[in-house]
């Protein structure tokens with residue numbers, strides 16, 4: 001939790017400085033009220049609300065990455081907290097002369113905070129919709145955590161075989177295509193920049209491929225630098241288009257080597273197996289066909 005809060009150090013320092021300033025200024029310029037004058041119901045209500053707002057702020061910062069949406073949420077909750085805090089403080093301290101900043105904190109800080117928080121929540125909602133779209137593509141996998149590949153967080157090939165087995169002799173997802181994808185010259189990345197950079201590349205490529213697929217498509221890691229993509233309800237020509245789209249996406253993706261930031265561009269080769277007959281869906285055979293097509297497409301690319 002502290003590690004995540006450290007990401008938001010500047011925002012937390014700003015709120016702490018404003019909070020301490022208002023505390024010091026109020027104590028400096030005000031007089032303590034007699035205990036008999038304190039309205040304890042207000043203290044509990046306003047003080048409790050200030051504490052709850054501070055807790056929400058910490059929870060949000062501890063669970064979110066740094067970025068614009070988090071900034072809006074922090075500013076909103078921060079101003080609301082300052083308003084409540086000042087209200088609670090005024091129960092104990094009476095300012096001798098009316099202070100503009102005290103008035104401002106009590107009267108404007110709350111509506112301003114609510115406005116900023118609402119704006120932040122609206123953008124959080126849009127962000128969440130985009131994330132949900134991504135998760136939908138992985139939804140099939142969530143039920144089978146043991147079949148997730150640890151490096152790329154997509155399914156292992158066993159999962160794809162299981163899906164194919166469930167389709168044998170069924171026309172549910174027909175016509176069906178299987179793309180076998182292999183990264184060209186991947187070993188060079190390992191050799192020149194180290195295994196860790198190779199791991200990063202595989203992880204980022206899996207994300208990139210996933211982003212370019214449709215809801216309901218399934219991508220799995222076949223092993224090494226090879227991925228398999230199952231495309232249900234897909235005509236052969238559409239599968240070829242998707243394969244070309246994936247190749248383009250990878251071709252224009254600038255992978256950044258760490259720590260230099262140097263850009264590296266990759267290419268992928270793709271083999272396509274396609275069927276509209278449920279009898280041809282024997283997993284091993286269907287996968288073998290896609291692998292054969294991949295080998296064939298690589299032969300075409302070999303320089304003379």
Ligand SMILES: Nc1nc2c(ncn2[C@@H]2O[C@H](COP(=O)(O)OP(=O)(O)OP(=O)(O)O)[C@@H](O)[C@H]2O)c(=O)[nH]1
Pocket residue numbers: 151182183184185186187188190194195196197198199202223224225
């Ligand atoms: N970093 C990393 N490398 C891996 C992983 N799994 C396999 N590899 C490496 O991936 C490479 C795959 O071999 P090849 O398919 O022959 O490599 P390639 O350079 O892409 O050759 P072509 O496929 O002929 O273009 C090997 O060097 C493996 O050591 C992994 O999880 N992480």
